[in-house]
Amino acid sequence: MSYTTAINDDAHHHHNPTGWRRWLFSTNHKDIGTLYLLFALSMLFMGGASAMLIRAELFQPGIQLLDPDLYNNLVTNHALLMIFGAVMPAAAGLANWMIPLMIGAPDMALPRMNNLSFWILPAAGTMLILSFVVPFFPGGGSQINTGWTLYPPLSVQVGMSMDFLIFAIHLLGISSVLASINIIVTLLNMRAPGMTLMKMPMFCWTWLVTAFLLILVVPVLAGGVTMLLFDRHFGTSFFDAAGGGDPVLFQHLFWFFGHPEVYVLLLPSIGVLSHVIPTFSRKPLFGYKSMVGAMIAVATIGMVVWAHHQYTIGMSLGAVSYFMIGTIIISIPVGLMIFNFIATMWRGAMTFETPMLFAVAIIMMFTFGGLSGVMLAVVPADMQYHDSMFVVAHFHYVLMPGAVFGLFAGVFYWLPKWTGHMYDEKLAKIFFWVNVIGFNLTFFPQHFLGLAGMPRRIIDYNVMFTEFNVVSSIGAMIFGFSHLLLLYIVIKTIRGGEKATAQVWEGAKGLEWEVPSPPPFHTWETPPSIKQEQQ
């Protein structure tokens, strides 16, 4: 493993704006990456606050804190803030920071568009928050009580807050499509000489596939919500049964986006794991080529199984069988990825720093979520589980480990690289344990609640469900407040700490570890040449 290292530390011939201009007009991938991550962190706390309100309300049967529409609006907000506000921007932040460093490019391919795709986000976030705030004012109309799926006919009847939400989704969609175009153009054209596609680091591969998925599905969602807007205001009846439309059509448009979206959230974290696990096992990634193949298979099959979210709409036996079998088949390439990770750890010289702890936790808990996913894919069983708390437990077990813990692992893994300081390992380990235990305490009992018949998205519940809900709510408070510790660790690391070396981790390999920590403002102005096969 040898690179010709050529780091140009001559930032002097570039004019670098300072103060707020540095951030607002930034075209630097590192600064934009930081902005993305900070935005995601703030949205994580807002989405988390809505989740805590939901769990506080569900602590006891009956209606204590919220009224039903407000409760459902919080459910809507929690989902949208977490998916579009926290996870996707955080993944985009990692991509911005790491992709140019990993492939030896001086910056993203389209730096000005990069600036635009970030600065759309605060506008979109404001629209999203306004959609929540508007109903509190006189004349503001009703609250968005549809959940994030926005199914008509209910979403056609909601007041003007829905229009704010529709435009927020448009803006978020434009932002992520622009970011995806930028990432694909960068990855296809700006790799260091000698780095073929099949030598590209796994994180870059996962983002290449993710970006393609986003480009294929986000425009369809944009079309769907545009039709919704037209139905609401311009007298069309795309989804209005009285005018010859069909509300179920919206479900198809939504889930055509919604199911691949799950992989959009998952894949960047799989990319992070593909770096974290080899580093702390001190072994190269097992089965690089099969990982790439499995990922493409997941993305391809994932595009054509969306109707497993809608088994109860009354499809023919042939149609449900197809969607069921397709869905279950996805577990094969996903299982292959998991086995590759386990094989990477096998007989490795493993150490358990915080990123690795998260990685091991992901493998265990994500597999568990995948298993309940197979249960939900089975049509006759799903008829019972549909819209119960079991579904809530399932997708939180998939998305918390699969997406969010993966991002945590990535943040702890690369934080010393970004800041030049080591984070406080002891505090980080405490954060990990509190976080993971809180998570399991919150969501594990929800499996039982769902199987016993508690429906989701309802403010009240039968007294017989009280015990598990109490456990779940206590878990949620532990889980929620543990993120304040994350905030503290991140701030502490930014402000100071033990100096990090360029390589940071003993087993870390790849171009990003060749530049000093923190990297200078401009890196890889002369591309490195890849002499030996990577990994």
Next chain:
Amino acid sequence: MSDADLTQKKRRTVWWLSFLVLGMFGFGFALVPLYDLLCQVTGIQSVNIRSTGSANAPYAANLKGVNESRFITIKFDASVHPNLPWEFAPVVRNLRVNPGKQYQVNFSAHNRSSSEVTGQAIPSVAPWQATGHLNKLECFCFNQQTLAGGESVEMPLRFMISPDLPKEISSLTLSYSLMKMEKPVVVQDKAKG
């Protein structure tokens, strides 16, 4: 690679990705007509298929004659959308019928408001497997219904259950949701089937 070459390559990638984005946006809208087609092929019960009755002609079923020995209970149900100021209910709620025989039932509708209102009834059948076997020969749901202020009418439904109805189904429910037409559409005539 020179800078100009790189710019050229980047530009080409941006172009085809942009076309992909526009294409997928168009695909979203293309799904509107494709959806009805797909429903017919895969047997998903779209509203259009449900409201126009089944594709198999009632005459074909007629030829098989009346099955006097088999009885099916058909239940009628109606719900009115909150923004439509109507009362709407089936006159008869339950009926025991023979497959292959024609029946007529009435639904009574009353406009509670003082102004003219147009409504459209959307049918659905449970279990959905029976949808194709419930042949509506005449139905108020084929057309929009306009009632003057305070007017009451009886709206007829003539139907026949096909003898091909799967054996395991002994009871089915025909349910109507009545919705308000904000702007009555003249061209939309649902009496195709």
